[in-house]
Amino acid sequence: MKGEAVKSREYLTVAEVSGPLMIVEGVSGVAYGEVVEVITPDGEVKHGQVLDAYEDRAVVQVYEGTRGIDTFKTRVRFTGETIKFGVGLELLGRIFSGRGAPIDGGPKPIFEDEWDVHGAPINPAAREYPSEFIQTGISVIDGMNTLVRGQKLPIFSGAGLPHNELAAQIARQAKVLGEEEKFAVVFCGMGITHEEAAFFIKDFEQTGALERAAVFLNLANDPAIERILTPRLALTAAEYFAFTQGMHVLVILTDLTNYCEALREISAARSEVPGRRGYPGYLYTDLATMYERAGRIKGKKGSVTQMPILTMPGDDITHPIPDLTGYITEGQLCMDRELHRKGVYPPINPLPSLSRLMKDGIGPGRTREDHMDNSNQLYAAYAEGKDLRALVAVVGGEALTERDRRYLDFADRFEQEFINQGRDEDRSIETTLDLGWELLRTLPEAELKRIDPKFIEKYLRPK
Amino acid sequence: MGKIVRITGPVVIADKMKGSEMYELVRVGEEGLMGEIIGLTEDRATIQVYEETSGVKPGEKVEGTGKPLSVELGPGLIGAIYDGTQRPLTVIRAKIGDMIKRGVSAHALPRDKKWEFVPKVKKGADVVEGDILGTVKESKLVEHRILVPPGINGKVLEVADGAHKVEDAIATIETADGKRDIPMMQIWPVRRARPFKEKFDPNEPLLTGQRVADTFFPIAKGGTVAIPGGFGSGKTVFLQQVAKWADADIVTYVGAGERGNEMCDVLVHFPQLKDPRTGESLMERTTLIANTSNMPVAAREAGVYTGITIAEYFRDMGYDVALMADSTSRWAEAMREISGRLEEMPGEEGFPAYLASRLAEFYERAGRVRTLGSDERFGSVTVLGAVSPPGGDLSEPVCQNTLRIVKVFWALDTGLADRRHFPAIHWLTSYSLYVDNVREWWKQKLGEDWKSLRDEAIAMLQKEAELEEIVKLVGPDALPEPERAVLEAARMLREDFLQQFAFHEVDTYCPVEKQLGMLRLVLDFYRNSVEAAKRGIPVAEIKKLPIKDTIASMKRLPSEKFAKEQGKMEKQLMEQFEALLKTRKAPVEEGKREG
Numbered sequence A: 001m002k003g004e005a006v007k008s009r010e011y012l013t014v015a016e017v018s019g020p021l022m023i024v025e026g027v028s029g030v031a032y033g034e035v036v037e038v039i040t041p042d043g044e045v046k047h048g049q050v051l052d053a054y055e056d057r058a059v060v061q062v063y064e065g066t067r068g069i070d071t072f073k074t075r076v077r078f079t080g081e082t083i084k085f086g087v088g089l090e091l092l093g094r095i096f097s098g099r100g101a102p103i104d105g106g107p108k109p110i111f112e113d114e115w116d117v118h119g120a121p122i123n124p125a126a127r128e129y130p131s132e133f134i135q136t137g138i139s140v141i142d143g144m145n146t147l148v149r150g151q152k153l154p155i156f157s158g159a160g161l162p163h164n165e166l167a168a169q170i171a172r173q174a175k176v177l178g179e180e181e182k183f184a185v186v187f188c189g190m191g192i193t194h195e196e197a198a199f200f201i202k203d204f205e206q207t208g209a210l211e212r213a214a215v216f217l218n219l220a221n222d223p224a225i226e227r228i229l230t231p232r233l234a235l236t237a238a239e240y241f242a243f244t245q246g247m248h249v250l251v252i253l254t255d256l257t258n259y260c261e262a263l264r265e266i267s268a269a270r271s272e273v274p275g276r277r278g279y280p281g282y283l284y285t286d287l288a289t290m291y292e293r294a295g296r297i298k299g300k301k302g303s304v305t306q307m308p309i310l311t312m313p314g315d316d317i318t319h320p321i322p323d324l325t326g327y328i329t330e331g332q333l334c335m336d337r338e339l340h341r342k343g344v345y346p347p348i349n350p351l352p353s354l355s356r357l358m359k360d361g362i363g364p365g366r367t368r369e370d371h372m373d374n375s376n377q378l379y380a381a382y383a384e385g386k387d388l389r390a391l392v393a394v395v396g397g398e399a400l401t402e403r404d405r406r407y408l409d410f411a412d413r414f415e416q417e418f419i420n421q422g423r424d425e426d427r428s429i430e431t432t433l434d435l436g437w438e439l440l441r442t443l444p445e446a447e448l449k450r451i452d453p454k455f456i457e458k459y460l461r462p463k
Numbered sequence B: 001m002g003k004i005v006r007i008t009g010p011v012v013i014a015d016k017m018k019g020s021e022m023y024e025l026v027r028v029g030e031e032g033l034m035g036e037i038i039g040l041t042e043d044r045a046t047i048q049v050y051e052e053t054s055g056v057k058p059g060e061k062v063e064g065t066g067k068p069l070s071v072e073l074g075p076g077l078i079g080a081i082y083d084g085t086q087r088p089l090t091v092i093r094a095k096i097g098d099m100i101k102r103g104v105s106a107h108a109l110p111r112d113k114k115w116e117f118v119p120k121v122k123k124g125a126d127v128v129e130g131d132i133l134g135t136v137k138e139s140k141l142v143e144h145r146i147l148v149p150p151g152i153n154g155k156v157l158e159v160a161d162g163a164h165k166v167e168d169a170i171a172t173i174e175t176a177d178g179k180r181d182i183p184m185m186q187i188w189p190v191r192r193a194r195p196f197k198e199k200f201d202p203n204e205p206l207l208t209g210q211r212v213a214d215t216f217f218p219i220a221k222g223g224t225v226a227i228p229g230g231f232g233s234g235k236t237v238f239l240q241q242v243a244k245w246a247d248a249d250i251v252t253y254v255g256a257g258e259r260g261n262e263m264c265d266v267l268v269h270f271p272q273l274k275d276p277r278t279g280e281s282l283m284e285r286t287t288l289i290a291n292t293s294n295m296p297v298a299a300r301e302a303g304v305y306t307g308i309t310i311a312e313y314f315r316d317m318g319y320d321v322a323l324m325a326d327s328t329s330r331w332a333e334a335m336r337e338i339s340g341r342l343e344e345m346p347g348e349e350g351f352p353a354y355l356a357s358r359l360a361e362f363y364e365r366a367g368r369v370r371t372l373g374s375d376e377r378f379g380s381v382t383v384l385g386a387v388s389p390p391g392g393d394l395s396e397p398v399c400q401n402t403l404r405i406v407k408v409f410w411a412l413d414t415g416l417a418d419r420r421h422f423p424a425i426h427w428l429t430s431y432s433l434y435v436d437n438v439r440e441w442w443k444q445k446l447g448e449d450w451k452s453l454r455d456e457a458i459a460m461l462q463k464e465a466e467l468e469e470i471v472k473l474v475g476p477d478a479l480p481e482p483e484r485a486v487l488e489a490a491r492m493l494r495e496d497f498l499q500q501f502a503f504h505e506v507d508t509y510c511p512v513e514k515q516l517g518m519l520r521l522v523l524d525f526y527r528n529s530v531e532a533a534k535r536g537i538p539v540a541e542i543k544k545l546p547i548k549d550t551i552a553s554m555k556r557l558p559s560e561k562f563a564k565e566q567g568k569m570e571k572q573l574m575e576q577f578e579a580l581l582k583t584r585k586a587p588v589e590e591g592k593r594e595g
């Protein structure tokens, strides 16, 4: 982060400090959104931003937290600028703090331009509709919740579930078939532990991905308010790589739950009317200003694909964080504790999962003609199998018909053979679809109503 | 000229604003950002700003425009994409590039484009407000009627002919207050409903080509519909299906606070789709308002009004207009955010106390009307609003207040969506209060029995739900065969009739004749199989009848082909059941009743 002191003015008039906010009085000409530098009596330099600008007063949120700020000696410098971040190719291969300072011991990267970290909304009329299939090599994603370039597809997870492993596997394996193009990974950690950060960095190092990655880390013991800024730096970098440098960028953002907590903290400090469960009423809009930074633009080569990770408090999908996320993103991959207990990896339950952009990313010329029907039928069959499982739990297995029994077997095999795969297993889309057919073949043909008869002939009937 | 004293997000407070009016449009700050006055006390104004405010400082100026937030109405609306304040997004892109930056403005209607104006009145004619002065062929599908603006009556002194720009006078009218030049373009304040003569009860269905809507829960031209559901349950897809296939003359699609890619989806796909009635591209009758979730919230709040004003304008020409608002919840949240910044007294869940009245006012702008003008002209605006309840829980304020107003409720069910039953509109919780209004129409067009077939089908699904309860307790074995036959038929109804995949090339649109034909076959199967089961035929045997597969493949048949084969299928069904019954000679108990 950078705030050049061009039109800067300095004040010693901090009137109040409360939570992550401080109020500075006797100021003049302070702009809404302006960057502030705070120098504590100990000489520590902190950074903040104006949230509420009055003629003679400003409410400032301080990214590093307000500890050490007093109301006598603290100096506050208004920089006359909104928050900018220096972008350039030198960001690749580097690791930054949550405020964008290099923390890998390397020199300060030379930047080519400075961009407002809040970005600007992509004109809907400038968007290119995302439709390029990304093969992740993971059957339950490629086959049933296909990811495309420029999509925002979050992972809804829970504490202790292997979302990091999955994200790392996707970062490793993701490719667009038949293409050799420039790609980059932007990793943004918000409130994650050292171990988690180390896990990703090690994975990127081992696969050589680090050279093509820009890593931003706000760790669990870093200031919480900084988390508001970190993803915006990461997304600014991603937009630069994608739309100026023509790269295909995968952005991994984790953990959005920590981000939302920070937002809630600020809202509470401002005594705003809280929305559901204490989160501010504008949480939806705030999240949207980040998630909507994914996409493609007409006439530009690159793309920003987002994979945000969030841990659902209490595994509750109706909690505001997953709920509002699901209302913005183009689908979701839902991790399931029961599957995890059964030892299924990745424990993605396809039923509540969804990829909204799948329809234009699959089919003849993209994946295969039978993809849509295959996926729809697997959905329906697995749903039926799970219903029957619930029924058996109540009334016992004796009452079941032959048909029912086949569905139960199907559901078991589907979990163990289709969803379940190795942490390094990279399945081609053909393998995935063929596996789907193999499982569907175990069901009575008359049950397969989602499949066009011409595909029954071609793909289903035993070969 | 006013002076800014405070900026907090989209809300700006300014002093020295004496002489301003509520809802007046103002220019905020040195960059002249567009804003609207939403509160006035003494000389202090509260302004919601339609553009990003960072960098704006107290002390900067605020200038009044003397006008309320208004839209431009005239040729050029069709096929356009606007933001919430009617800035033309394609033009803006050409001007400043791919990202929307603030401080740009552009005319909503192109100023230098010439339209071929064909007069419909003669010099010397007496005209009243709403009369058609002439027409412009705006697109292949839309004849744009240029009307005498509301409030103007008098004698035509001059009327033009030929190519003209929207600002050119195409007529001069001698009114009681003097001569008035009338251009093709009208300006209308978005928050004021456009006038009409009289409102009527809707009585004609707005056909959507979607079976669960037309056959089960019909909407009417001029009606109101809410489609609530959790994320991913299918609101947008269904609204887009209606926008594509409805037999409306004009479609106004308002994306309020939703995804950029969804607007892009419409822009990419609508031009490629053909209107089934005319064969022309669907974009030829569509206007888009796109104020996505990451665009300024105040403009989101305004966008809904911009959309409905455009819809009313086409209604006034005598057209049937369908307006989709996706999502009214995001619109309500925009109100909540602004209200919160104003530190207003919050109502339920932080929404402003006026939420209910704003929703009611909005839906009240729907309706079938006799328009202004001396000819007997009827037009309608049908409003379909998506509702996005937090956690999918319908007890929240936006949903509850909406349901008190609208007449059709398409209840999306996440459970159905999870198992890919699309559209995931639940047959037991949804309703339409227009069933009786549109009954006469069906009777005249397609014969007596739509209502009774529909009722029979819904009753069957109700019965299924009761039986499922029993099965859950004691298992499927406990059910007698005739009841199992009900379950089988209900499954058929759900899978082969109600499910309609939006992305299937044929089934995406199903004309009503085909809908009724399909329903007849399913219900024939139902009656016959229950009857057969009562006569001792095991359901397992019934399930083997080849007609089952025939029925399952109906939806993939193009409608002409279906029409040809329908009779044959009905015959096959009867024959197959008769043959089956012959295998079982002995009738059981009361099995003698005529089917």
Ligand SMILES: Nc1ncnc2c1ncn2[C@@H]1O[C@H](COP(=O)(O)OP(=O)(O)OP(=O)(O)O)[C@@H](O)[C@H]1O
Pocket: A326, A327, A328, A354, A355, A356, A357, B229, B230, B231, B232, B233, B234, B235, B236, B237, B238, B258, B388, B422, B423, B424, B500, B501, B502, B503
């Ligand atoms: N009628 C349909 N036919 C086929 N697929 C459908 C249909 N309706 C919904 N879907 C599937 O469900 C997905 C989600 O639907 P949609 O985007 O309409 O949900 P939504 O209710 O608008 O969600 P949100 O509130 O998050 O915007 C679609 O991307 C599509 O895959």
Ligand SMILES: [Mg+2]
Pocket: B235, B236, B237, B258, B326
């Ligand atoms: Mg939607």
